[in-house]
Amino acid sequence: MAGGSPEPAAESKRDQPRLRDDLKDFFRFLRRPTLRRFPAGQRGYPEPAGDWVPRTTMRRMLAWVFLLWGFNLLVLGPLALQVATSGGAHHRLESGNIPWVIAIFWAPLVEEMVFRYFLRRPGQGLWIIPLMLAPLLKGPVAWTVPLAALAIGASVWTQKRARLKGLSWSWGWRRQYVRFFPLVFHVGTLTFAALHLGNFTLNHTLIWLMPVLVLPQWLTGLVLGWMRVRRGIGASVLMHVLFNAGPVVVVLGVMKFAPQLA
Template identity: 35%
Template sequence: MKTPYLFMGAPPFTPPPSIVDTMRHLWSFALHPKQVQREHNVLEVKLPLIFQILLIQLVVLTLLLVLLSLVYKTIGFQLQHLGEAWTYLEGKPFVLLFITLILLAPIQEEIVFRLPLLYSGGFVLTALAVFAFHYGPVLATAAGLALPQALLLLAVLIGAVLLFIKKPVWRENLRKLWQYHFGLVFYFFTLLFALMHLLNYRNVDFPAYLLPMLVLPQLVGGIFLGYTRLRLGLGWSIVQHMFNNALILFLIYGYLASN
């Protein structure tokens, strides 16, 4: 007679990695991105690991922001110079910002920039569709395109991707790109994630050669989010992204309240 499931022995305990091991893995991953072993044990591994990643990320980004603030102070740059991004935050109620920046934006951005890190034709198409919906209007406005031109360009782009994925040879080449050149794929999506945040700083009175400094935190944060997505899963990277945005929003509101 088969032993009932409830009376079977529990699976062996899986100890969580130490924070030192996690730091080493993150550093190695940042230098040479590759597919990592997916964790499945939530209580014993995933929960301790996400807290470790958040702590390491918080320390790294804090040091980076302190360094950037020193540079900004040296060149006389202040947060109020951030143009439309600053005006947007100042003119919106907190509840609306909470919904858009903490709840919706992380879901959309993780689908676009982290979902396709694991190759799948469906993942790529989903990411493209959300990208078009989320960034299309802003990109069209920034490029000065009229609505018919933007829709035509979008249709051509989607058609090209569908054709590419439908062709077995092209689909296989795309799969090999993910398999053998994953570092390029990873940093393409991570760099694109950072660069898209430049749209928040339109009409900024800031030297063009220093603009990359504005999105350097997003680039570094994108590495952490990508690692979380691959090792823990997309849902965990969404939660991490929500935490990041919430922390930034609360810091900005604290700054506004003190000035």
């Protein structure tokens, strides 16, 4: 545009690391979670908008989603299925009443705000998480939708206000959070996985085997957490949407076009 500078892209193809670089960084992150961005020095939109603009490409997001689908289907899924069969547990998606709007759109947004937004914004997390618990537990009803919108809007506004006023963490608080961040990250991921036990009718499943049922959610939570820290909350929300959409679309398609297989 004449007379002005163009808006920066979230991440140019030239700046985009290879998938194997992503994988290397992901495994390094699992060993020692840190708060640095990836790739280092990437250019993007200024905060707070930059946190909501995915700092990666759709192609890369889909590559990660397909990797997760494949590993869950071939490795973790069979383990979970074996435990479910032995304990008589079954997933609620098997009931035929699939809340696809919740699964594809609502759950990814709300769950990311509860379980991963705070990873880079721990101060905001002190009030974001309590505000988003009702939308998480009650679903999209008349009063939780505006509550969720209010919480997200307030998070953007307070972040922008802090940036304009030059407010930031004290060095003491920053050091303590960085020190305990690995614990915060892994506890948050385990909590996210445990929440998904509510997706099952557990019947006679032994308590000590229940974690196996949510191994796919645990792995997915690790990747989403890495994506949130490295590429922003927008990237983790979008990836969560894509990840949920695949299985839901498949199940809905089977129920509609081949109900005898359901």
